[in-house]
Amino acid sequence: MESTTSIIPPEGMQLVYERPKALVDVHTHYCPGCTHGVAHRLLAEAIDELGVREKTILVAPVGCSVFAYAYFNTDGCEAAHGRAPAMATGIKRIDPSRVVVTYQGDGDLAAIGTAEIIHAAARGECITTLFINNAIYGMTGGQMAPTTLLGQKTKSSPMGRDAKIAGLPIRMSEVLATLPGSAYIVRRSLHDVNNIRKAKKAIVTALKAQINGLGFSMVELLSSCPTNWGIPADKALEWVEENMVPYYPLGDYKVIEAVKSL
Amino acid sequence: MESTTSIIPPEGMQLVYERPKALVDVHTHYCPGCTHGVAHRLLAEAIDELGVREKTILVAPVGCSVFAYAYFNTDGCEAAHGRAPAMATGIKRIDPSRVVVTYQGDGDLAAIGTAEIIHAAARGECITTLFINNAIYGMTGGQMAPTTLLGQKTKSSPMGRDAKIAGLPIRMSEVLATLPGSAYIVRRSLHDVNNIRKAKKAIVTALKAQINGLGFSMVELLSSCPTNWGIPADKALEWVEENMVPYYPLGDYKVIEAVKSL
Amino acid sequence: MAKEMLKGNNAIAEAAVRAGLEAYFGYPITPQTELLEYLSKRLVELNRVFLQAESEVAAINMVYGAACAGARVMTSSSSPGISLMQEGLSYIAGSELPVVIVDIMRGGPGLGNILPSQGDYFQVTRSAGHGDFHPIVLAPSSVQEAIDFTILAFELAEKYRHMVLLAADGQIGQMMEPAELPPMRPLMEKRPDWALTGAGDRPPNIISSIFLVAEEMENYNKMIQNKLKVIRANEQRWDEIYTEDIDLLVVGYGTAGRIALTAVEEAREEGMKVGLLRPQTLYPFPDDRISELADYVDSVLVVEMNAGQMLDDVRLAVGGQVPVSFFGRMGGVVPMPDEIYNAIKEAYTKTTAHKAA
Amino acid sequence: MAKEMLKGNNAIAEAAVRAGLEAYFGYPITPQTELLEYLSKRLVELNRVFLQAESEVAAINMVYGAACAGARVMTSSSSPGISLMQEGLSYIAGSELPVVIVDIMRGGPGLGNILPSQGDYFQVTRSAGHGDFHPIVLAPSSVQEAIDFTILAFELAEKYRHMVLLAADGQIGQMMEPAELPPMRPLMEKRPDWALTGAGDRPPNIISSIFLVAEEMENYNKMIQNKLKVIRANEQRWDEIYTEDIDLLVVGYGTAGRIALTAVEEAREEGMKVGLLRPQTLYPFPDDRISELADYVDSVLVVEMNAGQMLDDVRLAVGGQVPVSFFGRMGGVVPMPDEIYNAIKEAYTKTTAHKAA
Amino acid sequence: MIESFLFSGFGGQGVMFAGQLLAYAGMDTGLETTWIPSYGPEMRGGTAHCFVVLSDKPIGSPLVRNPKTALVFNNPSFEKYDPLIKTGGLLIVNSSMIVQSSNRTDITTLNIPATSLADELGSLRVANLIMLGAMLAANHIIRPEDLKQALADHIPAHHTDMLGMNYAAVDLGMEHAVQVLAR
Amino acid sequence: MIESFLFSGFGGQGVMFAGQLLAYAGMDTGLETTWIPSYGPEMRGGTAHCFVVLSDKPIGSPLVRNPKTALVFNNPSFEKYDPLIKTGGLLIVNSSMIVQSSNRTDITTLNIPATSLADELGSLRVANLIMLGAMLAANHIIRPEDLKQALADHIPAHHTDMLGMNYAAVDLGMEHAVQVLAR
Amino acid sequence: MAKGTIIIDQDCCKGCGLCPTVCPQHVITMEENLLNEKGYHPAVLVDPDGQCTGCAVCAVICPDVCITVFREVPAQRRSKTAA
Amino acid sequence: MAKGTIIIDQDCCKGCGLCPTVCPQHVITMEENLLNEKGYHPAVLVDPDGQCTGCAVCAVICPDVCITVFREVPAQRRSKTAA
């Protein structure tokens, strides 16, 4: 499935945007309009920008992004569901000069992998986590995630998430920001162009925090899952803005001084 | 090992303190001066005071307090290491009219059981947790806990806890307070008589929060482990005051309005 | 009740509800997820307990708690999730609690894939985590059996105060077939005596799997071993067909067993004297019957969707009397009848050759 | 090097260091904790990697990560902790990584106790979690063997790119005995080609256990099965004594095996023709030798500290040729030589009776 | 008697539902019936397929390596299954979506412009029923009225207003197939 | 030749170290040696005990049901082990702590007021060495000089200043035992 | 306004329809008459009047990295990344 | 000052030494000459002058619930719990 993007600019023109080098030139398996693709691209751009592709190791999660490792021109591996931070810890401790990135969904990071992400952060593990919060278990076909909004209908909360049964959605950036080992914890959103640009900047900062050995860094990305939300891609982005952003306020939850002065 | 406390008051005297009814009349296996005993007594007193012994179910952890269930005149069970909140959830959901209490150490709750306590709190599970933070793994003979202080020597941090290896100690009350389902999260200490009295009050409030269906409640109790700290019982209490209290500030981390007005 | 077209996962879920399931705790995983999804609606409507846990580890420990409280309780998962439950299962085994676990097996090891497999045979029959224990293991080969065995699972669990595992492969979970559901049974009326219900006026009930004194732990184990002896004596279940006057016995369970049936029938049409024994209980394994049949066949062929696990049990049952050969596909590949037919033919030819000699 | 009085747990830890252990991730649990404690000092002093994980689940996944990075890495635990590692083990099995796991077994099921047991035999030999896989399993019976097998474990792991499990019971972990440590070996000089070190100029390395297409998963499994065949052919290890001209063969491993030796010697003093075979590899099981010996003994007695698990392997190896009897203690009870002696005597008497008849 | 059917197309083309309808009708006809989805690697955004087996004897394998009948809705499905159909079998091709045509002479091929026909009927969503209808014209194991009954019984509640169009689609598919077969 | 020893007392009475010393001395004497602690239920605040086996042949079981020699430091240990000692065996009783005395006539009993003697020597901590010394007077498998060498080799670094007192304790125990035996 | 153009990789496009919604010049539309090899109606640039500014906003939103963007060579600065 | 007294259960006591450190009247000491059945030197009340006020502070600190506390019957209120 090699794509065949031509990069010879038309007469009198110059290239202003092309596929980042850190991204393998294949089509992803993601559904149309799924922001996993955007998140991938941003990470790849950040890697290119910092020139760290050669020393980056990507830890993919179990979730829709299970094949993430196949989309990057970097070394990569596949963690057990929720355990990416532990696996990344193992890798990073062996060679702290590598750039180790985990890419995790909300089921992966905020449910089964809660202990691992919290302790990676608490230890100040110098890894970077991209946390794709799409308020649902995408890969398994749309069950409730810990981040599913109140009243949101999913395959396992068919009458809408009920606080009496399932409690309220968990805000992981806020939780991780309380941990002393975290250096940079921010929430961004992928629902429009402006926010995507901000997300990119945050990813660059997070990687820089890692490269400078400042501690654990995470960028939470509010994301869409048009397939399991059962709405078109553009409506899904609106849904992110209208429903997720109010409950998951965008912003910087922890930026230690050393990161600020990067 | 039945003890034989006489409760016939001497001439002209009246009883002002005796063993709480909710406590079985046996000697515990705890080391001399270990505050696990104090925590047990306070819980028993609180149960007596609220008159809920008959409907209380205690979930004991794996840790020095592994036999906690044997010391209370209540139904009880033994959870797997760290899983007491999940087990308690199973019990409570079957009969919400019961009073379900987990009793957990810092290894149990803040290490292996991180995910379970966080999600019990996030769900607003109506259970009460007594969290015995003694900055060490007591039962296994004194290894580092997630709450072990920086520089503290343990069997698995023999040169003192090093932040570069093990990160900084985790403050669980602060973490759990960020979760929307938690109703009452406070930290108390057992290092002197005054603080013990305050701890007792907090336990009563926590149980009341549960009984009134207000959500998850936890009382963190700073505790001593003279054996594994390698110091006498009285010095151990001083150590709690001088070293633990500054890092783990006592106070109320979350008290929702409904609890305040109990 | 009339037959309906039912998907295996949904059928198990509904059968559990009708068996009086009071509480379910689980975590999504393909190819079992529909089971959880079905119950997320059905149990809530019935005002019973449904909870999606934060992980399989939490789920099994919630099941542990609910079982302690005396409820009829179940969880379900698929291979990696069952691996994560091993510690919890061992605690439940150490506490003599009647719980039902459904494993809709998929291809492994590791993350593997989500296709049908029988790769968990050892994991489910040999123990429940560490320690000496065997759950009762039921292996349905059709949606109807999935329903019947779900009901049976709860009955056996409560009869013996023992863990029962329903081990089906992804194909059973995912396929639709006509099947009949039993009528709704009432919920348990009264909690068992040993349940944690609050001590009230009685002496406290304690449920624990800790026995610090070796002899006490050994006594518990002896009790379990004795119970297992009774279970082995009474609960061996299997289905057999064409097992009179045969030269070759084929043994297969679940999906492999039902596909083998097609192959066996084909072979019989060709005049081969072949019969099929399909274990319905993997523990207790139908040793006795296989050992009996081994007396008068010339060879045995084992068919599985793994590298040969039940094979050990068949070899143990056959006890060296006749050769045992094996045909298996792994990693989510479901064998086709013609492949099994070929394996039968090969084994049969050897068998006949031996007769000729 | 001279002999020193060494505790099993410490000896394993130091042997691992000398084998070039680069990283250890673990979680405390009795009776293995000294191993972790020892390394918390030793590895840090050597500037290698020691990390106490937040749980066994995290520990095994850190091991997984470090192994992906190409490091010589180890973890250790005891039965409940090994149960929690099952999913991680299966992922490692699905990724063909050379790691070493130490299981200092204790009494179960459940929380059980912290006394010596061999109750994990099935769990460690039959699989690593879900899926078709067998780790190489080494069973030391003395502190010296614990040292030697630790070295061997790393060698085999790297030779075959395969998981190796050192399965000892709490007694081996806790006892002190004189033993000799090998000299210090250098650390690995170069990461393996497949390791994740950053892609640099080469094509990216990927380590994953996911094979969504059944046939690919099956091919991986076939490769593993072929490797296991080679391992079974080459790596069966055992110790035997007094096995010439015997009527009764005793089979026992680890602590049960060494205690059986005392009993066997006593029996021989009484003129009984008894010999001992002590498997040193539980996987691959020394089938071939046992099967050979079965040709000329009258019966076999299996001794274990469980309800009879290796028993299956012995029965499979013996293949029905002669009767196999069993003596076991469970739940942390360590048998005394006189109990085993009695079991030998009983089995022997039956054997002789049969001869007389 | 054993009949095996494959339905294969893009997710969203209704192949799963078409297969289930056939299975419902098969059960109501009194046959042993299995339906099994592919839930494998193609899950996300790719091709979906399912198998239906109808038989008068217990069905061993619901999966079929060489189906007797295949209904293919898109190019990848055509490429994958055309070579696999049993000799003497039947291939129904949605020729609106599939440009190639089968070179096999040992099977019957029906090229049905299902998507275009559906468009004409007023909804692209009924292409699956047109394909099913076409199949019924060539394989008589299920009677059209039984299929329609199954449709009536199992159409999702929020689509009951579409029932008429669905019936029409089945009929249109049959008619078209009859014409094609007549050629 | 096989000799088995049990050391049992409260945690803190030094029974583990006493056992290890004997084991070190045994190893240095060229014997097969095992030492194994009890790490069972009594762990917390209760009784600690360990077994030492010395032999000229490989040792099967480091655990012993009926030790030949038992050194008991407190009442519970006395009660548990007095009946278990092998006929012909040796029981050393810390009579400062244990009021009862053995009724067995098939073993040799030495009542040694080890705690009082230790107190006299200047440190309660050396009661364990007094007991060990007493044992050496009755069981000659280990020579006192070998034990002392083991002491010198294995005394914890922060206690080396105590070495002299430790030697004295061994000697005092021996002397006292010789006297008792002479009675 | 700068002049620009884009190339949309037809077979890469999953027809999600996001790029048309963000293009400030409204020069992208979904090609309903075409199905690409993956079975999607791809997006196409319909820009007869050359209104595309090469702003790259479409590339920023595209989850499948199907869009390459070009702009008239300006006097000043260059930027090679989209976001 | 109220008059009071305590009973320390000798065999329950683990000799941790905490109660003497908190007693405001300094009327508890550790009995170094006695070993209880568990092998500990227990705490004892040495209060020849009847200085114990029955304040129950000792009972509050005791981890092993060995201490029962009594106080002269007063006119007013009663409290039965320690903490």
Ligand SMILES: Cc1ncc(C[n+]2csc(CCOP(=O)(O)OP(=O)(O)O)c2C)c(N)n1
């Ligand atoms: C131990 C285990 N449990 C469950 C699963 C099944 N599973 C796969 S992905 C997933 C959740 C995916 O959700 P999320 O992490 O939010 O990622 P998304 O697909 O939404 O990107 C689950 C439960 C598994 N593979 N392993």
Ligand SMILES: Cc1ncc(C[n+]2csc(CCOP(=O)(O)OP(=O)(O)O)c2C)c(N)n1
């Ligand atoms: C799965 C598992 N891992 C490890 C252990 C061993 N273990 C028992 S208690 C304990 C820690 C106890 O520490 P903590 O929870 O702080 O309780 P404390 O003893 O300090 O009161 C550990 C690691 C176990 N029993 N099970």
Ligand code: SF4
């Ligand atoms: S299921 Fe949802 S999260 Fe997964 S690829 Fe599709 S749209 Fe994206």
Ligand code: SF4
């Ligand atoms: S080890 Fe520590 S925590 Fe455990 S009982 Fe003793 S003093 Fe208490």
Ligand code: SF4
């Ligand atoms: S570059 Fe800008 S103007 Fe041109 S097509 Fe893309 S979004 Fe529209």
Ligand code: SF4
């Ligand atoms: S955003 Fe990308 S995938 Fe979506 S329609 Fe536009 S070009 Fe196609």
Ligand code: SF4
């Ligand atoms: S009651 Fe008060 S005064 Fe009396 S002994 Fe106790 S602490 Fe001392």
Ligand code: SF4
């Ligand atoms: S506080 Fe209790 S256990 Fe401690 S010395 Fe006083 S009475 Fe004894």
Ligand SMILES: [Mg+2]
């Ligand atoms: Mg998600």
Ligand SMILES: [Mg+2]
């Ligand atoms: Mg602790």
